[in-house]
Amino acid sequence: MLNxxxxxxVLRGGLAMVVPALVSAQAVAPKPAAAAVPVKxxxxxxxxxxxxxxxxxxxxxxxxxxxxxxxxxxAKNPLDVVAYDLRTTTAGMTDIARxxxxxxxxxxxxxxxxxEVRDSGYARIQLEQIDIAKRVIARYPDVFVPAFSAADVxxxxxxxxxxxxxGMEGGHxxxxxLGALRAYYELGVRYMTLTHNVTLDWADAANDVAxxxxxxxxxxxxxxxxxxxxxxxxxxxxSPAVMSQVLTVSEAPVIWSHAAARGVTNVPRNVPDSILARxxxxxxxxxxxxxxxxxxxxxxxxxxxxxxVRDSITKRFPNDNDAQFKAAAxxxxxxxxxxxxxxxxxxxxxxxxxxxxxxxxxxxGDFDGITETVRGLEDVSTYPTLFAELLKRGWTDAxxxxxxxxxxxxxxxxxxxxxxxxxxxxxxSTKTIQQLDGRRP
Numbered sequence: 058m059l060n061x062x063x064x065x066x067v068l069r070g071g072l073a074m075v076v077p078a079l080v081s082a083q084a085v086a087p088k089p090a091a092a093a094v095p096v097k098x099x100x101x102x103x104x105x106x107x108x109x110x111x112x113x114x115x116x117x118x119x120x121x122x123x124x125x126x127x128x129x130x131x132a133k134n135p136l137d138v139v140a141y142d143l144r145t146t147t148a149g150m151t152d153i154a155r156x157x158x159x160x161x162x163x164x165x166x167x168x169x170x171x172x173e174v175r176d177s178g179y180a181r182i183q184l185e186q187i188d189i190a191k192r193v194i195a196r197y198p199d200v201f202v203p204a205f206s207a208a209d210v211x212x213x214x215x216x217x218x219x220x221x222x223x224g225m226e227g228g229h230x231x232x233x234x235l236g237a238l239r240a241y242y243e244l245g246v247r248y249m250t251l252t253h254n255v256t257l258d259w260a261d262a263a264n265d266v267a268x269x270x271x272x273x274x275x276x277x278x279x280x281x282x283x284x285x286x287x288x289x290x291x292x293x294x295x296s297p298a299v300m301s302q303v304l305t306v307s308e309a310p311v312i313w314s315h316a317a318a319r320g321v322t323n324v325p326r327n328v329p330d331s332i333l334a335r336x337x338x339x340x341x342x343x344x345x346x347x348x349x350x351x352x353x354x355x356x357x358x359x360x361x362x363x364x365x366v367r368d369s370i371t372k373r374f375p376n377d378n379d380a381q382f383k384a385a386a387x388x389x390x391x392x393x394x395x396x397x398x399x400x401x402x403x404x405x406x407x408x409x410x411x412x413x414x415x416x417x418x419x420x421x422g423d424f425d426g427i428t429e430t431v432r433g434l435e436d437v438s439t440y441p442t443l444f445a446e447l448l449k450r451g452w453t454d455a456x457x458x459x460x461x462x463x464x465x466x467x468x469x470x471x472x473x474x475x476x477x478x479x480x481x482x483x484x485x486s487t488k489t490i491q492q493l494d495g496r497r498p
Contacts, residue, residue, distance in 0.1 A: 096448065097448055097450075097451060098449075101442075101445055104445035104449060105442060105445045107445075107448065108160075108444040108445050108457070109160055109441050111461075112160040112162070112441065112461060113160075114458075115162075115458040115462060115463060116162030116163045116211065116462040117162050117420065117461040117462050118162060118164070118210060118419070118420070118462035119165065119344075119422055119424075120165050120224070120344035120419055120420065120465060121167050121224065121226075121314040121346070121426070122151060122164055122167060122423075122426070122437070123167045123423065123425040123426030124149070124151045124190075124424075124425045125166055125167065125168055125190045125193065126169050126186065126425070126426065127141075127149045127151075127425040127426075128193070129185070129189060136185070136189065138189060138192045139196070143196075143197060149424075149425045150424040150430075151425050151436065153197065153200050154438075155436050155437045156200075156437050158438035159436075159438040159439060159440045160441055161219055161437060162210075162213075162220070163204065163210040163213070163222070164219055164222070165222045165248065165421075166190045166194075166221060166222065166223055167224050167225075167226050168189075168223050168225055169186065169426065170182045170183050170186055170226070170229075170230055171227075172253045172255030179229050180232055180237065183230040183241070184244075187245070191203075191245070199218075200218060201219050201221045202216070202218040202220055202221060203245065204222045205222070205245055207466045207473065210222070210462075222245070223244070223245045223246045224246065224248040224250070224291065224314055225241060225248070226250045226253055226291075226293075226294075227249075227250055227255075227294075228249060228252055228257055228279065229253070229257055230249075233258055233275070233490045235278070235485070238286070238288075239485060242287075242288050247287075248288060248291045249290070250294055250295075250314060251280075251290065251291065251295050252265075252294050252295050252299070254294060256268055256269075257276075258275070258490060258494070259272065259273040259276035259490060260272055260273070260276045260279075261295070261296040261298060262294055262295065262296060263294055263296050263297075263325040263326050264294070267298065270298055271299045271301065271302040272302045273490075274494055275489075275490040275493040275494045275496075276299075277302070278486055280303055280307055281308075281486065282485070283309075284309045284476065284479060285479040285480060285483065285485070285486070286476060287473050287476030289309070289310075290303055290307055290309070290312070291312050291314045292311055293313045293315050293316045293326075294326065297328075297329050297332060301331075304335050307339070308479070309475040309476070310339050310340035310471045310472065311339060311341040312342050312468055313328060313344055314421045315344060315346035316343055316345075316346055316351070317345060317346055317348070317352050318343075320333075320408055320412070321352075321354070321404055321405050321408050322351055322354045323354065324351060326348075326351055328343055330412050333412040333413040333417075334412055334413065336413040336414070337413060337417065340417075341417060341468060342418065342465050342468050343417060343419065344419035344420055344465065345406055345418060345419065345421060346421050346423045347402060347422045347423060347424070349427075349429050349431055350397075352405055352431060353395070353396075353401045353431075356394075356396075356397050359392070363389075363392075366388050370384045370385055397432065398431060399434060399446050400446065402431055403443065403447055406447060407450065410452075410456070415459055416467075417464065418460050418464060419460060419464050419465045420443075420460060420461065422437070424436060424437050444457055
């Protein structure tokens with residue numbers, strides 16, 4: 058009989074080990090056992106297998122996936138959730154097979170709408186995006202289950218389904234109306250990103266001109282009403298002043314559904330260390346995104362340089378799109394785009410863990426909302442590879458479970474508890490932006 062080698066994962070004193078075992082029917086005398094190897098020092102394949110076993114016991118909850126917008130913008134059959142068949146390999150970054158491979162157990166589907174829309178009111182497009190997400194969830198009942206609470210996510214996970222929640226990306230969708238905010242909550246929205254890339258009438262965006270030094274009086278009322286509803290306040294895309302003021306005003310823990318650390322990559326969209334240091338008191342979670350320009354300073358610097366070159370080219374060749382295109386292509390030919398890596402993402406998570414603590418990190422990939430990806434994190438199937446990198450860096454099982462989903466589910470539960478208390482003590486707010494900020498209708 059041929060010898061066969063089998064690798065076993067065992068626990069010794071709470072430390073995972075990989076122990077090679079030798080099985081032979083012809084062995085005359087036992088050979089000395091090989092020294093036990095900590096799983097953190099094992100091969101990538103062994104670490105990924107270990108992570109997948111870990112994720113079978115805790116849900117991986119991603120904070121931000123833009124699949125509904127990808128469906129809206131599809132080159133063929135836009136808005137058609139039947140044509141965009143998730144049982145096949147899609148052209149995008151998300152489908153059922155890859156969600157399963159990535160061990161996803163809960164998903165906040167972003168019902169994003171751009172803040173620059175001018176063809177109609179924001180509400181029409183927002184309702185269409187909510188409709189797309191709901192039709193996707195309903196189309197695959199063996200895979201997705203509508204979720205409206207942390208308990209719903211856990212129940213779906215226990216059944217082998219992906220608890221599916223809605224997250225609005227951009228407070229412009231409420232059109233300065235607390236009544237609209239409440240209506241979106243009733244439709245299933247469980248977080249709202251206060252701004253996208255455009256400063257609102259009541260909140261400053263990170264990538265736009267600040268007009269309110271953070272939040273206006275009405276903006277603070279929006280936060281209070283979200284607390285009362287049980288809708289999580291999402292601070293991704295907001296200015297640091299907004300982040301700071303929300304941490305002061307909010308009675309519930311907050312989230313960043315997709316962001317990174319400014320202490321590692323210095324771009325406006327990332328979160329300063331001074332804000333991260335306040336997270337333990339609030340109890341909130343920063344859900345780490347995979348946007349190359351947010352996670353790699355090299356990529357961010359390259360993007361800034363490219364933007365400056367494009368501005369220069371536009372001035373050199375005004376009104377000549379062909380010349381502009383050729384000049385930009387020539388520059389890029391001699392200045393290839395650098396790549397962001399899994400190690401860059403892990404550096405951010407290590408940094409956030411150091412400043413805020415391991416209880417305040419999560420995952421928010423932003424898949425199908427980005428055009429470039431981190432090398433090794435190209436789609437929703439790749440989450441275990443990132444966790445394997447963190448395992449190599451010494452993250453414990455408990456810390457990895459927190460990162461996967463336990464931390465954000467704790468925040469969600471906290472928001473629900475605050476809501477139960479506030480609903481019992483105060484009615485829905487009827488205040489308006491005209492009353493609080495003196496704005497005309």
